[in-house]
Amino acid sequence: MAKPESMKVLEACRVAPAPPATTTSAAASETSLPFTFFDVLWLRFPPVERLFFYEFPHPPSSFFHSLLPKLKLSLSLTLRHFLPLAGNIVWPPPSPKPFIRYVPGDGVSLTVAESNADFNLLSGSEFPEAEEIRLLVPDLTVSDEKASLMSLQITLFPNSGFSIGITTHHATMDGKTSTLFLKSWAYLCSNIRESSSVLSLPENLRPSFDRSVVKDPSGIAEKFASFWLNQGGPNNKSLMLWNMKKTDQGKLIRGTFELLPSNIQKLKKSAESKLNNKAIHLSTFSITSAYLLNCLVKAEQTKHDKVLFIFSADCRSRLDPPIPSAYFGNCIGGAKAEAETKNLLGDDGFIVALEAISEALKRLESEEILSLAETWISDMETFGLTDTYRMFSTAGSPRFQVYSNDFGWGRPKKVEIVSIDRTGAFSLAESSNGGIEIGLVMNRTQMEAFSAIFLKGLSS
Structure with a gap:
C-alpha cells in the first residue's frame, strides 16, 4: 500500500x-x-x-x-x-x-x-x-x-x-x-x-x-x-489470502470503550437477578461479550433473522494430555453462540445473549476438541454462504496482558488490533483499571449509536 x-x-x-x-x-x-x-x-x-x-x-x-x-x-x-x-x-x-x-x-x-x-x-x-x-x-x-x-x-x-x-x-x-x-x-x-x-x-x-x-x-x-x-480448484495450492475488506460501510472510525470492574459486577448482579438460579456461565468474558452483542445489534438495528457469535478458546490446556503453554503455532478451538435477532433487540437482549454464550461455553467444556474440530470447516461453509445470519466475532484477549510489553521505554500508551477493520470483530484487552478494554471499527453513525447505548446501559 x-x-x-x-x-x-x-x-x-x-x-x-x-x-x-x-x-x-x-x-x-x-x-x-x-x-x-x-x-x-x-x-x-x-x-x-x-x-x-x-x-x-x-x-x-x-x-x-x-x-x-x-x-x-x-x-x-x-x-x-x-x-x-x-x-x-x-x-x-x-x-x-x-x-x-x-x-x-x-x-x-x-x-x-x-x-x-x-x-x-x-x-x-x-x-x-x-x-x-x-x-x-x-x-x-x-x-x-x-x-x-x-x-x-x-x-x-x-x-x-x-x-x-x-x-x-x-x-x-x-x-x-x-x-x-x-x-x-x-x-x-x-x-x-x-x-x-x-x-x-x-x-x-x-x-x-x-x-x-x-x-x-x-x-x-x-x-x-x-x-x-477445492476452493478455486481442483488442486489449488495457492497461498493467496482472502480479501475481507468491507466497501459498503462508508468512512470507518475506530472507537475504544471500557468496562470497569464495577461495571462488570453490576452487569453480573443484574443477570443473576433475572436468571432465577439458572446455571449460567457468568465469567468476565461472557458478561462482556453478551453486553457488547446486545449493544451492537441495537446500534446497527440488525436486519438478519439470526445472530451468530463466533469466539475462540485456547486449547493448550484442553487437550489430553495438555500441551506446553509456550507451544508455537495455532491451538485455538472455535465456539459459536446463536440467537434470534428479535430477542436480542428486546428488553432482555443482554440475558438472551448471555444464555447463548453460556451454552456455547458448556459445549466447549464438555466435548472433545477433536470432535468439535471436525465441524469447523462445515460450519464455515454453512454460515459463510447464507444471508440468514449476522456474524460477530472477537479478537484478542485480556489474558494476553498486551500492556505489559515494555521494550525499555515504558509500557504502551495504546494497543490496537488493526485487522478488526476488515474482519468486523471487536477486540478485547486488559485495561489499566483492571477492567476490559474494547476496540471497535464502525462508521460514525453506528459508532455514535453504539456509544449512546453502551453508556446508557451502564448508567441505568
Missing part, C-alpha cells in the same frame, strides 16, 4: 536471526515445521495486525542513535529463538498439506517510517479514522507459491512517540504465540547491553516447536487441506 504524504518510509530491510549464541552451536540450516489441523484451518484467512503506541518525547536523534538500533539488534536475537518466523509458508506439489520452511538467509521484513500525523490523536480515544491507523502496520509478502509469516513496521512520530506494527499470518500462530514473541522481543530489548548481545530467554518465554503433542488420529489436517484445494 502506497504511503501518503503524512508518512515517509525511511528504510525497508530484512532482519535475519542472529547466529548461534556460542561457537560450538550448530549453525542454523534449512529446516521445516509441519502444520497441524489447528494451522491449516486458517490458511487463507486475512493476517492479524496489531499496533503498539509508545510515548517517546525526545528528538529524532535519540530515536535513530539509541532506540532503533536496540530494537533491531534485539529483534535479531529474538528470531534466533523463533527461527521459523524468519521463513515462509510453502505448499510444493508433492506435499499433501502446507508447511513452514526456513532457509539460511531468510529474514523478517522491517519497515522504518516517519509520520507527521498527530500521535496523541491516533493513540487516544477520540475516534481516529481507521485508514490513518492502518498506515502504521505493514503488509505481508504473499504470492501463490510462498507467504511470509510476519512483517514489522516501526514508525517515528518526532518528539512524541513511536509505534510498532506487527502483521502475522494466521496459519502460523494464534494470539498467544504472537504475544509470546512480542514479550520475548521486549524482554531481550529491555535487558540488552551494548557490550553483549548474548542473551537467553527465561523458561516461560522459550517457544516449544514440538508438533507431536497435537494428536490427529482421524486426519483432520488432510481434510482441511482438501477443503482449500
Whole structure:
C-alpha cells in the first residue's frame, strides 16, 4: 500500500536471526515445521495486525542513535529463538498439506517510517479514522507459491512517540504465540547491553516447536487441506489470502470503550437477578461479550433473522494430555453462540445473549476438541454462504496482558488490533483499571449509536 504524504518510509530491510549464541552451536540450516489441523484451518484467512503506541518525547536523534538500533539488534536475537518466523509458508506439489520452511538467509521484513500525523490523536480515544491507523502496520509478502509469516513496521512520530506494527499470518500462530514473541522481543530489548548481545530467554518465554503433542488420529489436517484445494480448484495450492475488506460501510472510525470492574459486577448482579438460579456461565468474558452483542445489534438495528457469535478458546490446556503453554503455532478451538435477532433487540437482549454464550461455553467444556474440530470447516461453509445470519466475532484477549510489553521505554500508551477493520470483530484487552478494554471499527453513525447505548446501559 502506497504511503501518503503524512508518512515517509525511511528504510525497508530484512532482519535475519542472529547466529548461534556460542561457537560450538550448530549453525542454523534449512529446516521445516509441519502444520497441524489447528494451522491449516486458517490458511487463507486475512493476517492479524496489531499496533503498539509508545510515548517517546525526545528528538529524532535519540530515536535513530539509541532506540532503533536496540530494537533491531534485539529483534535479531529474538528470531534466533523463533527461527521459523524468519521463513515462509510453502505448499510444493508433492506435499499433501502446507508447511513452514526456513532457509539460511531468510529474514523478517522491517519497515522504518516517519509520520507527521498527530500521535496523541491516533493513540487516544477520540475516534481516529481507521485508514490513518492502518498506515502504521505493514503488509505481508504473499504470492501463490510462498507467504511470509510476519512483517514489522516501526514508525517515528518526532518528539512524541513511536509505534510498532506487527502483521502475522494466521496459519502460523494464534494470539498467544504472537504475544509470546512480542514479550520475548521486549524482554531481550529491555535487558540488552551494548557490550553483549548474548542473551537467553527465561523458561516461560522459550517457544516449544514440538508438533507431536497435537494428536490427529482421524486426519483432520488432510481434510482441511482438501477443503482449500477445492476452493478455486481442483488442486489449488495457492497461498493467496482472502480479501475481507468491507466497501459498503462508508468512512470507518475506530472507537475504544471500557468496562470497569464495577461495571462488570453490576452487569453480573443484574443477570443473576433475572436468571432465577439458572446455571449460567457468568465469567468476565461472557458478561462482556453478551453486553457488547446486545449493544451492537441495537446500534446497527440488525436486519438478519439470526445472530451468530463466533469466539475462540485456547486449547493448550484442553487437550489430553495438555500441551506446553509456550507451544508455537495455532491451538485455538472455535465456539459459536446463536440467537434470534428479535430477542436480542428486546428488553432482555443482554440475558438472551448471555444464555447463548453460556451454552456455547458448556459445549466447549464438555466435548472433545477433536470432535468439535471436525465441524469447523462445515460450519464455515454453512454460515459463510447464507444471508440468514449476522456474524460477530472477537479478537484478542485480556489474558494476553498486551500492556505489559515494555521494550525499555515504558509500557504502551495504546494497543490496537488493526485487522478488526476488515474482519468486523471487536477486540478485547486488559485495561489499566483492571477492567476490559474494547476496540471497535464502525462508521460514525453506528459508532455514535453504539456509544449512546453502551453508556446508557451502564448508567441505568
